[in-house]
Amino acid sequence: MEIGVSLSPATTGNAVDDVVAQAREAADAGLQAAWFGQRFDYDAIALAATVGREVPEIRVGTSAVPIYPRHPLLVAGQANTAQAATHGRFRLGLALGARSLIEPAFGVPYERPITRLRDFLIATRSVTVDGVVDYHGETLTAVTVRPAPLAGAQPPPPLLVAAMGPQALRVTGELADGTLPFLAGPRTLEQHIVPTITAAATNAGRPAPRIFAFLAAVVTDDIDAGKTAAAEHTAFYDGIPSYQRVVALEGHDRAADLAVVGDEQVLEDAVRRYRDAGATDIVVTETDLLGPESRSRAWKALGEIARSLG
Template identity: 60%
Template structure:
């Protein structure tokens, strides 16, 4: 079974043997520009502008060592998914930050995407998360970051519990070096749980 990266490279017509090189090719290839009156394609080096808007940041999903080096050199940041606090602190943040510094670029954004559900029915929410996240256990890149965290299954990286439990878990990502957090898979349990999760996310954002 192909991993997500292999499928993306195949669809893009890029070589699978050296994904880091393919990432450079993709980053330096034709980029979408947003001129007044409509969108178009133009060959350029990593700049995407609108005449009346600030530059659009390029955020990628880099998690592996080589991809993080490319992201640090060329992108504005990374949005890792299922990479826990230890993996951020010991692997992702240092690598992408060092690569950006070597390239003379600003400190990159690290946007942690975290499955999170605020609930009183932990068993039901965990069962739902297990079903939705099991796919990632079959993808090598996600298995690597899962294993770095010492987790056995992707669901082990989901934050599930009451407001205090989920808030404490999210704070650990910020302490590990995340510049921002997005919460994911908030709608896989009950509607009440989804509302509570987003309410907590709003409260944490306002208090940051």
């Protein structure tokens, strides 16, 4: 099992320098991967490529880049560049995104998301694996007018999808290499996510998918402060239908109810629960909600957990 963390740059100084320093600290603590969400202030693929090149001890990935309004030819080119820059340590995580964000921000209709996901994955994999594509799907066209393989971008970067609903999971199992569920607890993993994506992969003749379970965790002795910070930071997800569904499947009302708050033993117990539920890998987020000391404490604990799990 690989254990990684999600990184976010500081709001002062130089954001890229800061996140590179964070990645070095994470690697020194024994963590094995760093992940970057896509925001409006930086490009996640470019940031992952930079960090992976500067800190060669860790693997890097995006968690995740929305496919609206991007085109697979451009995303595949970015991913191949990141794979070459990191000498094969990059993972491309994609997401459908949310209608409430996509349409106001980009002015494009959030239509036929599952079909769009299928088209996007087929075209992207063709470019990253073969260097060529001639695909005319229902929602997009992707044609390389000249071959587009990139020297050094081997093996092809794994394709991962932040899929949690049954339709998205089935497409992901059929066409991608794994999923990146966030705020999906152990019960939801074991009873819904893992069986659905695994069956789809098996039916498609693909290898067993990797399940990168993302869980929010704050390591602290001040439980009230940790829970308050987690509630404030995760309230955003309470208004997004896909997250509402997985939170409800776990038997909770709010995203904050899935946050792990407590000491090192509480964190280790949570990691083991997710592993036992079918997670092949763990990514811990929100470790910095109470400041750098709490974050360092969490990363040190996670490094020790990684070593104990082998």
